[in-house]
């Protein structure tokens with residue numbers, strides 16, 4: 001299993017490659033707001049663990065294993081954003097909250113959250129019912 005920070009890199013590298021077709025050390029550094037030398041170090045580590053192949057002057061490519069894991073990590077991030085949005089978390093908090101929790105849940109928990117998201121997405125009335133609970137709670141908090 002990749003460590004939390006390896007996961008952040010793999011997630012971002014996978015996304016960059018999806019968006020632009022490649023991921024340069026400088027792009028990764030800008031994206032994760034870290035120094036390029038930290039990126040090089042991590043990329044070498046990921047190479048050793050066979051998530052990608054890194055050649056100094058040719059850039060990097062994900063191995064099939066790296067692609068598989070990267071895709072899963074991006075899916076997990078997006079799922080957790082959907083989840084927080086559905087339960088009514090404010091838009092401005094969503095990204096930071098997901099960054100805070102994504103590495104700390106088991107895949108079992110992720111899959112169960114996936115079921116819950118599906119449950120709500122399948123019927124809009126379920127989301128409305130949840131909003132109704134939230135409105136009532138807000139009113140009772142105001143009256144405390």
Ligand SMILES: [Mn+2]
Nearest residue numbers: 011077099102
């Ligand atoms: Mn993320």
